[in-house]
Amino acid sequence: xxxxxxxxxxxxxxxxxxxxxxxxxxxxxxxxxxxxxxxxxxxxxxxxxxxxxxxxxxxxxxxxxxxxxxxxxxxxxxxxxxxxxxxxxxxxxxxxxxxxxxxxxxxxxxxxxxxxxxxxxxxxxxxxxxxxxxxxxxxxxxxxxxxxxxxxxxxxxxxxxxxxxxxxxxxxxxxxxxxxxxxxxxxxxxxxxxxxxxxxxxxxxxxxxxxxxxxxxxxxxxxxxxxxxxxxxxxxxxxxxxxxxxxxxxxxxxxxxxxxxxxxxxxxxxxxxxxxxxxxxxxxxxxxxxxxxxxxxxxxxxxxxxxxxxxxxxxxx
Ligand SMILES: [Zn+2]
Numbered sequence: 192x193x194x195x196x197x198x199x200x201x202x203x204x205x206x207x208x209x210x211x212x213x214x215x216x217x218x219x220x221x222x223x224x225x226x227x228x229x230x231x232x233x234x235x236x237x238x239x240x241x242x243x244x245x246x247x248x249x250x251x252x253x254x255x256x257x258x259x260x261x262x263x264x265x266x267x268x269x270x271x272x273x274x275x276x277x278x279x280x281x282x283x284x285x286x287x288x289x290x291x292x293x294x295x296x297x298x299x300x301x302x303x304x305x306x307x308x309x310x311x312x313x314x315x316x317x318x319x320x321x322x323x324x325x326x327x328x329x330x331x332x333x334x335x336x337x338x339x340x341x342x343x344x345x346x347x348x349x350x351x352x353x354x355x356x357x358x359x360x361x362x363x364x365x366x367x368x369x370x371x372x373x374x375x376x377x378x379x380x381x382x383x384x385x386x387x388x389x390x391x392x393x394x395x396x397x398x399x400x401x402x403x404x405x406x407x408x409x410x411x412x413x414x415x416x417x418x419x420x421x422x423x424x425x426x427x428x429x430x431x432x433x434x435x436x437x438x439x440x441x442x443x444x445x446x447x448x449x450x451x452x453x454x455x456x457x458x459x460x461x462x463x464x465x466x467x468x469x470x471x472x473x474x475x476x477x478x479x480x481x482x483x484x485x486x487x488x489x490x491x492x493x494x495x496x497x498x499x500x501x502x503x504x505x506x507x508x
Pocket of ligand 1 (some may be wrong): 309310366390
């Protein structure tokens, strides 16, 4: 009873932060332990379950996989995605390799793949180091630009497998000319798929056009908006507050309420990821440039011109 009450306390304390299946699995194994289990093995299970709370997993049972958020540098996010059926795991854009490796160790996760969205060092700069530590590591990245230590080159329409998960590659050039996004498909309309758009789509924003055009970014936004609205979106940076400050300056009517919501989340020290495609379509003006009402807000009459104008204003904001 003492053990169970300790366990209940941990559940109560940690459940708001942790809704993923690993906790369920950990608890199941604890509860199924026979009453003669040694206290030391129980303590060790509790210890590891508690440690898992250090990295947020906001996924629910109705999402396709677990995703752990790993803050890196000042405002980057790396992620660890875990297939619930097989335990197979990949790290997404692990630009700060030690941060990802520490997270994997803490979580007791064995990363077998790296998914790299583009060449910038804060996304691909950890590849060599991780490969040197884990020689068999598979490194998936774009075939359109130089990705360090790459083992699997990908382009539009390619797919890869992580355990039982099928992952589709979307070629999304503009931020860099070779940028790709990873879309983890779902077999059912009631189970949320997952999008890792790198530096192409942010919560309330889009990436800078370093090597591309407004037309290309429009194509990217259109493609993302065609994904299921329940798709969970995990961008590579926490830019949300400044994005919505800007968007609210363009349209108070569409964006002010969201800006206030985001302010509360950030004031509480929480991350604003994941978003969903449905939420981005509602208030991210970069996703809404196809609407004439939004084009008019920035004095333009086509999606492409509105995209260029919005991006320019954001650059100078
Ligand atoms: Zn970048």
